Amino acid sequence: MENYGINGHQQLFDYITEYRNKGLKYDLKKKLFGQQVAAKVILKAVTGFMNNINPKKPLVLSLHGWTGTGKNFASQLIAENIYQKGMTSNFVHLFTATAHFPHEAHINKYKTQLLEWIRGNVSICPRSMFIFDEMDKMHPGLIDSIKPYLDFYNNLDGVSYRQAIFIFLSNAGGEKIVQVALDFWKLGKERFQIHLKHLETALSLSVFNNKNSGLWHTSLIDKNLVDYFVPFLPLEYKHIIQCGWSEMARKGHVPNKKVVIKMARDLNYFPKEERVFSLQGCKTISSRLDFYI
Template sequence: MKAARACLWLHILSTVASLVGAFDPITTSIMFGIGAALSRTIYNYLHESCDHKWIAFNSTGLEEDLRNKLFGQHLASHIISKAVSGFMNNDNPKKPLVLSLHGWTGTGKNFASALIAENIYKEGMDSQFVHVFTAELHFPHVGQMDTYKTQLQQWIKGNVSSCAHSMFIFDEMDKMHPGLIDSIKPYLDYYEKIDGVSYRKAIFIFLSNAGGESIVETALDFWKAGKSREEIELKDLETPLALSVFNNKRSGLWHTSLIDKNLVDFFVPFLPLEYKHVLQCALAAMQAQGAKPDAGVADKVAQDMLYFPKAERVFSVKGCKTIESKWEYYT
C-alpha cells in the first residue's frame, strides 16, 4: 500500500516536471510554484502525517470490533470502548490515557491494543505514531537501566513533540525491570506541559500477565457458584487486581508510583477463555487466512487444547494463543 502510493506520487511529479519544461521562463516560474504546492498536497495525501486525514477516531468501529472480534471479554470490551471513546472525544484532556491490560496469555490483550490502533490511525499498527516496546527486546540488561530510562524519556518526548496523538504500547510488563517505567511518570501526570511539550493527548497501554491469577480466581469463584461470566463486573476485580500487580515483585509495575499516584486510569481484566471462545477463535483464524470456516475443524482444534481445572475442563490454559498455527494441522 505504502509502496503503491509512493510510486503514484513519483509518477505525478515526473509528469508535472515534463510539462513545466514546455513553457517560457515566466510561465515556467508560475508552473513551478503550482507544482511545488501540488507536490506538497500530494505528499501530505500519500505520506502519513499527524492530521485528521490520518488520525480520525472511529468510536462506532471500535465498539463493534471489540464486541464482534474480541471473544469472551465482555468486561474488557466495555471498559476499553468507554475509556478510549471518552478520551478521544475530549478536545482538552487533563492527562494522557493510561490503560493497564492484565490476564493470562492468549486472552486478547495484544489483539485489543491492535483494535484500538486500527480505529484511531488510518495505518493501524503500521502507523509511525504507534510505538511498541517489549521488555526482552528493548530493555534486556538490568545493568543498563539508567541508559534505558534516558533513552525511553527521549524517545517519548521526541515522538510526542512530532505528534501529540502518539500511542505507546508496553508489552511484557511482567518481564520489565521494576523501576524502569517510573522514569516516564511525569509524562503520565496532570502537567499541562513539561519542557514545552504537552503529553495530554497521548495514549499509554501496558500489557501484562501479572495479576492473571487473581482474575482466574474470581472467574473460578463465579463458575463454582453457578454464575455466568457475564455477571462479573469491574468492581469484582479492579481493587484486587491493582493490589496484586502493585505487590508482584516480578512485575514491571511493582511498587510503581504510577499506581501509587493513581495515574493508571483503568486496570482492564481479561478473563480466561472457555471452549466456546476458543472455537470462535479457530473459526475467525480460518476466515482471516482466506479459508472457509469449518465448524468440524474448529471443534477438533478447540477440543485438543488444554483446559483447567483438569477434570471439569472449564478454562483454556493458553487461551487462543496458538490457534492460528494449529488449525491447518486438522484439515
C-alpha cells in the same frame, strides 16, 4: 530504538484519522471473544478520552490477564480505530520488555532512551500511542522514569503529553482474575455477571505488590496515574471455537466445523475434569489450525 524523526509534521494527516467510536465498539463486540468486561471498559475509556478536547492527563490503560486472552489484540483494535495505518502507523510505538530492555545493568541508559523517544515523538504528534508489552518482565523502576509524562502537567519543557495514550500489557495479576472467574463458575453464576468492580481493586493491589511485575511498587499506581486496570478473563471452550472460526476465515479457508472442534478439543483446559477454561487461550490457534486443515 530507532531515530524518531519522521519528516516533521508534514505526514501527520496522512496517518491520523478521525476516531471511529462505532468502529471500535463493533470490533470489540465482534472480534474480541469472551471479554465483555475488558471490552466495556476499553470502549468507555478510549471514547471518553478521544472526545475530550482538553484532557487533563494522558490516557493510561493497564491490561492484565493470562497469555492468549486478547490483550495485544485489544491494543491493536484501539490503534486501528484511531490511526489510518493502525499498528503500522509512525505514531504507534510498541515496546517489548525482553527485546528493548533486556539487560538490568543498562537500566539507566534505557531510562534516558525511553524519555527521549517519548518526548521526541509526542513533540511531532501529540496523539501518539505507546504500548508496553511484557510488563511482567520489565525491570522494576524502569517504567517509573516516565511518570512525569503521565501526570497532570500542562506541559514539560514546552511539550504537552495530555493527548498521548499509554497502554501496558501484562500477565501479572492473571491468577487473581482466574480465581474470580473460577469462584463465579463454582457458585453457578454466569460469566456476564462478572463486572469490573469484582476485579479492579484486587487486581491493582496484586500488580503493585508483585515483585515479578514491572509495576511493582511503582509510583504510577501509588499516585493513581493508571486510569483503568483492565482484566482479561480466561477463555472458555466456546470462545476457542469462535477464535477458530475467525482464524480460518482470516486464512482464506471456508470455516470447517469438524476441523475447529477437533482443534479446540485437543487443547488443555482447567479444572482438569470439567475442562471449563482454556490454558492457552487463542494464542496458538493460528499455528494449530494448520495442523488440522
